[in-house]
Amino acid sequence: MTHLTLDKVSVHYDGQPAPAVERVSLDIGKSDSGRGDFVVLVGRSGCGKTSLLNVAAGLVEPAGGLATVDGRPITGPGSDRAVVFQNDALFPWLTARENVAFALRLRGVPADKRARRADELLSLVKLGDAGDKRIWELSGGMRQRVGLARALAAEPEFLLLDEPLGALDALTRERMQTTLLDLWAAAQVGVLMVTHGIEEALVLATRIVVLAPGPGHVVRTFETHFGRRYAAGEPIRAIKADPAFAAARAELTDAIFEGEAA
Numbered sequence: 001m002t003h004l005t006l007d008k009v010s011v012h013y014d015g016q017p018a019p020a021v022e023r024v025s026l027d028i029g030k031s032d033s034g035r036g037d038f039v040v041l042v043g044r045s046g047c048g049k050t051s052l053l054n055v056a057a058g059l060v061e062p063a064g065g066l067a068t069v070d071g072r073p074i075t076g077p078g079s080d081r082a083v084v085f086q087n088d089a090l091f092p093w094l095t096a097r098e099n100v101a102f103a104l105r106l107r108g109v110p111a112d113k114r115a116r117r118a119d120e121l122l123s124l125v126k127l128g129d130a131g132d133k134r135i136w137e138l139s140g141g142m143r144q145r146v147g148l149a150r151a152l153a154a155e156p157e158f159l160l161l162d163e164p165l166g167a168l169d170a171l172t173r174e175r176m177q178t179t180l181l182d183l184w185a186a187a188q189v190g191v192l193m194v195t196h197g198i199e200e201a202l203v204l205a206t207r208i209v210v211l212a213p214g215p216g217h218v219v220r221t222f223e224t225h226f227g228r229r230y231a232a233g234e235p236i237r238a239i240k241a242d243p244a245f246a247a248a249r250a251e252l253t254d255a256i257f258e259g260e261a262a
């Protein structure tokens, strides 16, 4: 088991009077023989979700506490962690396959192996037929799939996702949620994801961490099982229609808005 751990991490941006995040601890486990954790950060705007993801990515240095992968301090970006943002820049003039192959080239994969591996990765995100399409010919959801395939090209242990589905319409977003679950199961990665979607958090997470602002801190942690039910073969619509899902949604919503001035 590999672990990405934030231990009492605080973030204080230069020139700001107060810290953005104070003493947040998180752990994302990744198993070599099964599914890793799928940890989702939720909370009101400004509670520090992106700041924490950026600490895990090695893009923001904590002002206090420690971020580690298997006990080794995170000092910058690394190939063990791949980050996907909401509007990730792909090369629009290249095909989907070439975009993924570019990331494989950066990893030192030999030229004769890149196209085949790129197609495998595109199949994993259900874009097996779109390898020859140029990015500008693809829909928003398809582009985001290419971004995920490109992130997986680095064979990361952990995927760090910052609102990866935020720019998509509701129907595409729902379809992408199942793609993410399929990919999480197939690629055996640990996932840390930021979302504003309450239902999305419930569908995807094995653990939901609720943060509140002023400065950002953890208010609740929920262990959830809906994504595992999908992975075990239950249709996503049936899961969402389960009264247990509605109850969990109400509880999570309460936790997010608890303490907010009316």
Ligand SMILES: Nc1ncnc2c1ncn2[C@@H]1O[C@H](COP(=O)(O)OP(=O)(O)OP(=O)(O)O)[C@@H](O)[C@H]1O
Residues within 6 Å of the ligand: 013, 014, 016, 020, 043, 044, 045, 046, 047, 048, 049, 050, 051, 052, 216
């Ligand atoms: N680069 C920065 N410099 C200064 N302050 C920052 C910087 N990035 C974020 N902040 C501040 O830190 C706090 C936490 O921001 P962060 O983006 O991590 O929260 P968030 O929960 O992801 O917000 P949102 O849901 O609105 O995206 C906010 O008060 C924000 O204004």
